[in-house]
Amino acid sequence: MSSMTSKITLRRLSDVSTRTKMACPTFQVPLLRLVPCHCWTVLIGFCQRCVSQFTSGECSRAVAARERGCQITKVIMADSADVTPVVSSQPPAKEEQGGGEGGGGSEGDAGGGLSDAQTEVLERCLHALRHAKNDSHTLAALLLITRLCPASQLDKPTLRRIFEAVGLNLPARLLVTAVRGNDNPGLPPHELLSLGTALLAALSTDPDMASHPQLLTTIPLLLGILSNGPVSQQKQAAREENQAGENGPDCKVQSTESVNTESNPASVAKSAGEDKTSKQKGDDGSEAIKESTPQETSPSSMLDEAMAADCYQVLTAVCALPRGPDQLLSRGAIPALCKAVQQNQTFSREKGLVLLGGLVSGKTKDKAWSRQPAELLALLVKLSKDFCQARDQTRLDMCAQLVQFLPPVGVSAESEELKGVVARVWGVLRPMLQAKLTPRQIGPILVLSACLLDLCGWELVGPPKFCCLLVNRACVEVRMGLEEPPGNELSPELQHTLTGCYRIMEAAIEQACCLGVSQTTAPPQTSISTLSLQQSRQVLGVLEEAFSALMYHLQQVDPSRYGDPFIFATFRSLCSWLAEETSCLKEEVTGLLPFLIGYSRSHLQGESTDQGLSDWMADMSVREERGPWTGKEALRYLLPALCHLSAEEGPRKVLLTLDTPALLVDFLSQSWTPLKGKSGVASARDPSMETACSALLNFTVTEPERVRKDPCFKTLEALLSEALPVLVHKPHLLVLAANYCTLGLMIGRLKSAPSGSVEASQRRFFSTALRFLRSALDSGSSPGPVKVSPSWEESWDDAAELWRLSLQALGGCVRAQPWISTLVREEGWLKHMLATLSQCSALPELHTQGALEEALCAMADQCPVCKLEIGDMMRKDKGALSCMRNLKKSVGVK
Template sequence: MRAGGGARVGLRVAITLMASNSENPCATEDMARNKTLDRCLQVLQEAKNDSEQFAALLLVTKVVKAGEIDAATRRRIFDAIGFSFPNRLLITKESPHGCPSQIFQSLGMTLLACFSTNPELAIHPQILNKISIFNEIICSEMDAGADIATFTLMIDDSFQCLQAISAHPQGQRHLVDAGTVSALCQVYLNQSHGHMHALCLLVSLLNTMETKCWKSSKSDLLKVLNKLSEQFATEEDNQKFELCNILQHFLPATPILTEDPSLIGCLKNLHTGLFSILSSKLNSSQRDPALKLGGLLVTVYGSDWILAENPEASRKFLALMVNLACVEVRMCLEDSNLDATRFKPDVITACYSIIEFGMMVCVLGEKVCFTETESRQLVRIMVEAFGAVICYFKQVTEEQQWDPFLFASVRILGAWMAEETYALRQEICDVLPFLICYAQKLFECPIKSNDLNNQVKGLSLADRPEVTKWSKDALRFLLPGFCHLSAEDVPRRILISCEFHVLLLRYFTQQWEVFSSSKNAPILPNDAEMSLRTACGIFLNLVVTEPALIRQEECFSSLLSLLMESLQSLLYSQRHLILAANFTTLGLMMSRILADTPVLQGTTVSKGFFRGAIHFLSKAHTTQLNTIDDQTQIVVAERYQKAWDQISELWFLGMQAFSSCVPLLPWLPQSVIESEWLSHIFDLLNKCSPVTMEFDLIAAFQCVLAELAKNSKPCKDIILLNNGEEKANLYGMAALEQCVSQNY
């Protein structure tokens, strides 16, 4: 029996030797050894029972020394043994006298660990169907009297199998489905043997299957995250910086830590740990992971994780992060050589997230409110950082056009241009042609730009919420800033010289197609709608400031046709009211300039558009009794109230534009008569008192009524039938009073 036990110990050595992967430098010895190995493998294949297999494996042990076996040899050994032998070893509960209690299971695990080093065998069904056994082993506790060496080797072999499986996408799915994530969490929480292996495996699975992991093992992952955050808050050695890297992988892209009050402590621990790091003197290797973690936290949690009992402390910490982020951006991007060894796109994109959040706080206040002095100081240092970003744009080569880091840099400058309209204005004008050219390249080359999605995962965890949005849509981030610029003479001239309006129409058309295909969905992603609204703002600026361009460029006739064909589909949807307001007003403003074009010569499309415009303009107001002074007044209709702050200017501008169209389109007054809009206006005027009516509303009604009375006798007759002259005098509408008193 002791001899049998010795044989099994020898088997353990043999299998351990099989798992190494190096080559013997001596070719002559290799040839001799291979001949001997061939004979041993032949014995293995011809073995009639377990004893003969044991003996053959011992022969293999003598032939194959430690460190002298390669993958091909391991495969040959597997072909000789197969899975049936280790499978039987795993289910054998008894052990020979004098051997450790788990010797057979341990030997079976060693065989599987050896086989799993072959990539093909790692996802073999015979390995995959044992994932639950591997999970059970790594979570097991050692029995009393068990051999500790055998016990720990079994765990190590199980981890080796799990690690090999996780190297394959198919294997990762099997691991998550089989409960490996929860098993790994248990190992780490219990600090059992191999807990650092468990943590590394968890990081690997979260990197590739984050959503699936959280869906299957949310409660266990939260416990690990909480434990890691506690360690992060208390550790004061190099482990703190390692935890910085690890914690990034455990923080999902959704703010789950604010869902449960009991998890708020986790955010506090993260705040404590990061403040400790960032307020210390750091070298680059220590600062980088802290900035990446900070960038992720502000992206997902905003200021919720920064809030301290002392508001001053919160402001100080956020200001510290923004300052460090700006300094890091300058250090990396102001290097004219852009030395690749120092250029850290993952760190810089995390810094971008921090800077963008700092901008939001300076502009909006949020929960952290900087003083005016603090805001000015932060804006100054942000100006320097964005100067470095612009400097980087001037050095970009053709090869770097498809670099996802360039996209991230364009995106952050777009955010800056949307909020800050004066600082760096000349510098931004200098790079406007580059930005337009870059956006056009992404828009026109979807195949290459789609490749960005494959690269972005390695760029920055702070940008994880943006992963699905990288493909070819740089314009979405640039449009708000371009909208501001298009209102100013110098940048607008640059936009026009680069034919940005032509690109914008193509983009507008594409976004409308995206919007139209999904607008009936229960939950509509608002990216396309927001892009359409902003594009309307840019077009409106061009219509107001560059009427000659509108007449000359054919693309604007195409835009008008698109607006006219599309408005009706928006008018009756409450959630698309703002977009309907944009389409209406832009279409009316363009109609003033393009009244001679064929589409506006009383066509079905044009009449349908103006019916829609009348509907939008006429339904904006109603009357309401004020119970305080018992007077009836004109108020914004309930359907318009929620959006009125965003559409009121468009409504007033639309009223002016509509009145301008009346003398240019002879068929338009008839559409007004058919809509009964005139009767509705006088109904409002009859019910309310002039003292309750705002002057700008009186002026808006007057401009429409006066043009209709001046250019259409049937409209003038309706106005007179509604006591128009009397109402004009009562409400101080001098222009209307003059029009209705004149004879045709």
């Protein structure tokens, strides 16, 4: 908070004092009701000499007061007809010169722009504040400061000293007194609330004060004021009379001085924010039975603007703190602010919606929707109806507001009420998108469209023709925005628009790829899945042009911009297309590989500044990302494309020159470190690690010489030897274990037999791999086709091909390193497999039989003992073994 805000709010305290004055019988001048006359005697005693010095030619009001024989009273309070704070005669620009950090003054000029006399008065007032015996002394000293030391002349350190001297006890008790309505301060509750909120607003401008636990306890009270609003004086009096008659002497009011100065601040929270119950608090804190909840607030119950502004000032100051949004959420901010908006309370639209928008977007979005889904959905329904009824320009302004209040993806996705909201908004957006719009006008519409797509997909968008128009408009905006000469800076507004367009393009490419699937796995019938063949070709054509513009833009990116969130959004969108389509624009894609790999490596190895990306991941307006930024995100998005590209000779050669295998090994190492410490239940499947293994497998199969020479594959072997024994005990990671097993065996078949003793890590890996592969088939199967074991059954669709490939690689390992055949017998793999095959009549499928037969043939060829054991079992002519003709030839069985 700026010191300027502090000064404005401090002036506000003076305004409060002028509205709450009465005639003092002693001096016949206006004084505060809250400050008894004997307190002014105390003040006059300790500061009369200062005031005399101060009034020597510096203040015309004080001179006039001295002529009446009472300097202090005229300085404290002006004439009742026109009361204004004493302000500097300097112009505003000069007044603020002393308001910066340190005030720009000398050590003696402690108050910034104050004179020596003012400074002395200020010091005495601060002393009085720190040693005040009761609230009356505190108020008197504070009001004296507001008169003698104008806020415009106070610098930030001086304001902080005042705030610290005042403390939070006083404003908290003022609010409690007003809300509870069980004390008699001589002032109506509205004035107590006005003074209390003004003090809190001034205090909250200092971040340390705003984060103080005692100020935080007043949040429910402030929320109650904003949501319930004050009642008219007549209703308040009638309610107090009724309560006094019904409840007896317990409800009688007490004097202000009976309020305990050391009252527990925790009691503040208890006395407010109860609007969820059937009771409703008025401005006096009394509770009345609530018969109904009006949707609009009557004029008599509207909240005072100054008080509402003060309440929102405090809440906004708290929200700006690092943990501020969580503090507000835990104290009931969402239901209270939603109620204020529904009842159209003062500033609820101008300030309340802004504050709510900050709470329901960014880091606290999921938490807010999980805690108050009903209130937020009701607010969204109201905002969507307002959006539909608004005029054209207002609708454009409301697009960005609606984006903030949409729920996270996946929350209430099946809610019919939410679908009704989305359908209603699409109904308004369709004619808007079909109209002629400027780039500034179409941006918010496309961003809102992207968010609606995230929520409910294409189902509610509209007819196929409109879907084509939406994709086309997004692609046109992307081309216009990105096909600019190098060096042109994109404005933040344009970047925000293009990010929304990317999401529309991603959703379109997902659907376009679904259209190519066979009829047996047909996509659900949505508006875009019913496109005609010509419409599909048009969509794919404009998408190809737009993604070509993305590649052109990324070609111009300098490494110094790798930390730019917009570059990451562009990179991510391109990767979503490359994951599905690498045959189009093949030359352009291959030419862009140096950037794609360099960008991914820079983030993975922490070479770029990622703070902006971390904030973007937590606070993204379109398709909010989950979890904090780790540096691995860029490569995760690129991995599916690398799987395709590493299988093609041209792109693979480029990837090898960029040392891509080493990058993938580094990714696996970094991903394995946090995973290995988690328990089997807590560890979740990570598809990106499996995809990285697939890309490395492509290199291993197609580039054997590179595997033998590149040191990164030696590092990979060590990682696999460490990880596989751990993974086999994590059932949820069986597919990853199958990938690690296959990758290690495929590398092992390329190595020659060791000249000396076998390394312990090598022996450990192969022992684990044999036990892992053996566990796939159920050895206890009754006669008939062999069954997959229960531990593999759930993942068999994903792991079956890897299991078969592992068996083929095992045969290659036995031929390349004969010592493994001994390990095969020692680990019981051969005995187990022969027993299983002899008991069953057939294997799950023909490919499984071929893979097993290849492995058994290799063992028979390399190990005489294995050959003898296999031959003995086959001569019994039992089960599936009898169908393996090549194996019969290897062991000499007819």
